Amino acid sequence: MKSIYLIFTIIYILVYATSCQNKNEIFLLLNSHEKEDVIRGAYLAGESGSEEFSSFLLKNVNDVRTSTNLKFKGYNIYQEKMIALSKIYKQKPPIEITDKPDSTIIKFYTELSETSKK
Secondary structure, three states, X not given: OHHHHHHHHHHHHHHHHHHHHXXXXXXXXXXXXXXXXXXXXXXXXXXXXXXXXXXXXXXXXXXXXXXXXXHHOOOEHHHHHHHHHHHHHOOOOOOOOOOOOOHHHHHHHHHHHHHHHO
């Protein structure tokens, strides 16, 4: 019985450590000056579904630098951040996300972020 408990404890610790490492990687990517890093960080933040990244996604949100990386080709930082926020909050904005920053969409996700913090 003790060995089963020990195995589950080890598995839990490994999963937790991996989770923390992934979160740190996402924070580093979102704070990078490289456009591909920021786009990848936004994508990973959206896939994580964690609201703790929302303030980082809303930081410098008007950035329209576009990726040349094949995985994200054609997406700019603004788009990927808004898509990530739509995944995190599981709500589509009132208008379609395009490659041009829109104050209506930014305000929508900013208000959702502020409301969820209360």
